[in-house]
Amino acid sequence: MSLNTQILIAAVLGVLFGFLLTLFPQSTFFDVGLYGIGIASSLFIGLLKMILIPLIFTSIVVGVSNLQAGGQLSRTWKITLLCCVTTTSLALILGLTCAHLFNVGRGVDVVMFQDAMAQHQTPDTLTPSSFFTNFIQNTLINPFKAFADGNVLAVVIFALFIGVALVAGGDSFRTVRKLSHQFFDIMMLMIGWIMKLAPIGIFALLAKLIATEDISVLSRLAEFAAVVTGTTIFHGIVVLPLLLWIFGKMNPLTFFKGTRSALITAFATSSSSATMPISLKCAQENLGVRPQTAGFVIPLGTQLNMDGTALYEAAAALFIANLMGLDLTLGQQLVVCATAMIASLGAPGIPSAGMVTMIMVLQSVGLPAEAIAILLPIDRLLDTVRTVVNVQGDMMISVVVDRHTREPEVPV
Numbered sequence: 264m265s266l267n268t269q270i271l272i273a274a275v276l277g278v279l280f281g282f283l284l285t286l287f288p289q290s291t292f293f294d295v296g297l298y299g300i301g302i303a304s305s306l307f308i309g310l311l312k313m314i315l316i317p318l319i320f321t322s323i324v325v326g327v328s329n330l331q332a333g334g335q336l337s338r339t340w341k342i343t344l345l346c347c348v349t350t351t352s353l354a355l356i357l358g359l360t361c362a363h364l365f366n367v368g369r370g371v372d373v374v375m376f377q378d379a380m381a382q383h384q385t386p387d388t389l390t391p392s393s394f395f396t397n398f399i400q401n402t403l404i405n406p407f408k409a410f411a412d413g414n415v416l417a418v419v420i421f422a423l424f425i426g427v428a429l430v431a432g433g434d435s436f437r438t439v440r441k442l443s444h445q446f447f448d449i450m451m452l453m454i455g456w457i458m459k460l461a462p463i464g465i466f467a468l469l470a471k472l473i474a475t476e477d478i479s480v481l482s483r484l485a486e487f488a489a490v491v492t493g494t495t496i497f498h499g500i501v502v503l504p505l506l507l508w509i510f511g512k513m514n515p516l517t518f519f520k521g522t523r524s525a526l527i528t529a530f531a532t533s534s535s536s537a538t539m540p541i542s543l544k545c546a547q548e549n550l551g552v553r554p555q556t557a558g559f560v561i562p563l564g565t566q567l568n569m570d571g572t573a574l575y576e577a578a579a580a581l582f583i584a585n586l587m588g589l590d591l592t593l594g595q596q597l598v599v600c601a602t603a604m605i606a607s608l609g610a611p612g613i614p615s616a617g618m619v620t621m622i623m624v625l626q627s628v629g630l631p632a633e634a635i636a637i638l639l640p641i642d643r644l645l646d647t648v649r650t651v652v653n654v655q656g657d658m659m660i661s662v663v664v665d666r667h668t669r670e671p672e673v674p675v
């Protein structure tokens with residue numbers, strides 16, 4: 264049985280087992296079951312996390328250092344950046360439009376959320392200007408500290424520097440380049456081993472999600488959740504495939520077939536970073552993206568390109584404004600879009616990261632940061648779908664970039 268089939272079966276069984284657990288709350292069966300799936304999911308996630316930093320580092324170094332002569336480096340950069348900004352902007356527009364269309368949050372009694380609001384602890388204030396300062400302070404740091412702290416963005420920046428230096432040094436750095444290639448190959452071999460555990464990890468993660476989510480709390484926010492989920496799925500199955508078809512000349516069905524295991528892992532882990540090793544493998548092995556393109560675009564995209572997160576943050580800001588009875592002006596909505604784009608860039612690819620950077624979006628138009636408490640009960644649920652689209656966007660961009668850098672005559 265192929266790994267893809269095993270993952271699919273495990274996902275279905277995980278959901279069923281999660282529901283089974285909810286039928287026996289406060290029983291030994293529930294406790295033992297939850298403990299078991301807790302261990303299994305931590306094992307899988309732990310292994311993925313363990314490999315993440317060395318993998319990101321080597322894949323970016325290898326990716327950038329492979330982009331030799333012919334201005335290919337700048338071409339790849341430009342196309343990647345253009346794709347990221349375009350897809351994120353479309354996601355933002357879609358998020359705001361659908362939130363307007365369905366009038367999310369209008370007519371809901373805010374009093375019913377007062378409990379949640381009272382319990383919420385406001386994190387440190389995050390304004391756009393302090394966001395930039397923090398961004399610089401946290402990324403341009405001692406690389407050894409970044410490695411030790413697992414500061415992915417700082418590792419990405421340092422790896423980019425080394426990659427560019429290897430390109431600039433040309434043949435004189437041949438040995439280091441070869442070493443990085445070999446180190447990267449070792450990482451890929453280890454990912455292959457870890458992936459053998461994916462069906463167990465995904466079974467456990469989905470069962471845990473179903474068994475621990477509070478259904479009665481979720482129902483209060485059902486309308487907003489449905490709109491955001493529907494819009495995110497629309498972005499994932501209509502907008503992105505259309506762009507892929509037009510600019511990447513790839514049949515969307517081929518894409519979905521080849522990326523299934525990465526998409527399901529994204530759904531189950533709610534983490535683009537944890538999924539990155541699998542996205543990389545899918546892009547290279549199933550979509551035919553050259554290793555130098557995949558090794559450059561996917562780790563960067565994992566950090567910086569988050570369509571699902573941007574869409575969610577824009578729609579959520581409008582939802583909160585509607586709950587408070589505020590009408591955002593067009594100018595304020597543009598500020599929401601710009602801030603949501605920066606917030607999605609700054610959100611690391613871990614579960615609920617978008618919830619933290621969401622504060623910045625709310626504050627940009629004077630909405631209280633405390634209002635995120637309203638969204639907390641449904642965040643884990645929405646995170647699953649937005650992470651899938653985040654991951655999908657990265658793999659899709661890698662296909663488009665690969666095509667346009669492989670054939671220099673194709674106009675961009």
Ligand code: ASP
Nearest residue numbers: 534535612613615616617
């Ligand atoms: N969980 C998302 C991801 O890893 C980030 C977010 O919270 O929006 O892509």
